[in-house]
Amino acid sequence: MTADELKRLAAARALEEVRDGMIVGLGTGSTARHFVELLGERVRAGLSVTGIPTSEATRADAERCGVPLGDVDAVVRLDLTVDGADEIDPELRLIKGGGGALLREKVIASASNRMIVIADESKWVKTLGAFALPIEVVPFGIAATGAAVTQALRVCGAAGPFALRQTRDGHAFVTDGGHWILDARLGRIDHPERLAASLNAIPGVVEHGLFLDLATAVILAGADGIRFVERRGRRAEGALA
Numbered sequence: 001m002t003a004d005e006l007k008r009l010a011a012a013r014a015l016e017e018v019r020d021g022m023i024v025g026l027g028t029g030s031t032a033r034h035f036v037e038l039l040g041e042r043v044r045a046g047l048s049v050t051g052i053p054t055s056e057a058t059r060a061d062a063e064r065c066g067v068p069l070g071d072v073d074a075v076v077r078l079d080l081t082v083d084g085a086d087e088i089d090p091e092l093r094l095i096k097g098g099g100g101a102l103l104r105e106k107v108i109a110s111a112s113n114r115m116i117v118i119a120d121e122s123k124w125v126k127t128l129g130a131f132a133l134p135i136e137v138v139p140f141g142i143a144a145t146g147a148a149v150t151q152a153l154r155v156c157g158a159a160g161p162f163a164l165r166q167t168r169d170g171h172a173f174v175t176d177g178g179h180w181i182l183d184a185r186l187g188r189i190d191h192p193e194r195l196a197a198s199l200n201a202i203p204g205v206v207e208h209g210l211f212l213d214l215a216t217a218v219i220l221a222g223a224d225g226i227r228f229v230e231r232r233g234r235r236a237e238g239a240l241a
């Protein structure tokens with residue numbers, strides 16, 4: 001099976017968690033897009049849900065698939081968010097933001113009673129950090145913010161180079177919120193909580209791709225089938241080694 005087929009399998013399993021009347025956060029990326037498409041099929045078959053998209057790209061997908069959308073500015077709490085991830089560790093800590101939607105994804109996940117992450121098994125890692133950590137920053141004062149990020153990474157034992165994310169035509173990639181992204185190639189992140197706190201303390205940093213204590217479950221699709229991993233205590237139950 002291809003990675004894309006595995007992503008669709010994970011998305012299909014997540015659909016089983018959706019109930020009539022739910023307000024559902026719609027993640028961003030190729031795995032989340034499968035979920036939106038499958039949700040659209042269920043809506044056409046009579047399911048009633050209100051979707052809250054985490055990006056303009058997902059909004060367009062949801063509209064194309066006929067998923068009814070709510071007003072994010074009027075929603076206080078969501079029942080469930082289903083989203084993809086770039087890396088997932090055994091404590092269900094995540095790196096997200098490969099698609100550049102980390103800020104809205106985190107806002108929506110934080111306001112959700114449950115966050116289910118859907119992924120093919122290649123996203124499961126023992127230690128976070130092989131995937132470059134996205135750090136969303138305001139363009140204003142970028143040199144000073146960059147220096148503060150360098151210092152934060154060093155203090156947290158995660159020193160590594162970072163680069164401004166660019167579009168194919170060489171311009172700075174601009175997020176839906178009008179910010180830029182620094183992608184930090186750290187190799188491994190031994191202390192994600194410490195690094196998250198240090199980055200959060202930098203005024204020019206809007207958000208970062210470390211999603212800690214947010215995912216309540218992960219649906220991993222692999223060659224051996226689907227694994228539903230739930231986070232009950234510190235370490236997830238049913239986790240891979």
Ligand SMILES: O=C(CO)[C@H](O)[C@H](O)COP(=O)(O)O
Nearest residue numbers: 029030031084097098099101
């Ligand atoms: O965080 C994200 C977007 O900001 C995505 O969920 C993450 O990049 C995974 O993407 P994909 O499902 O395409 O592998």
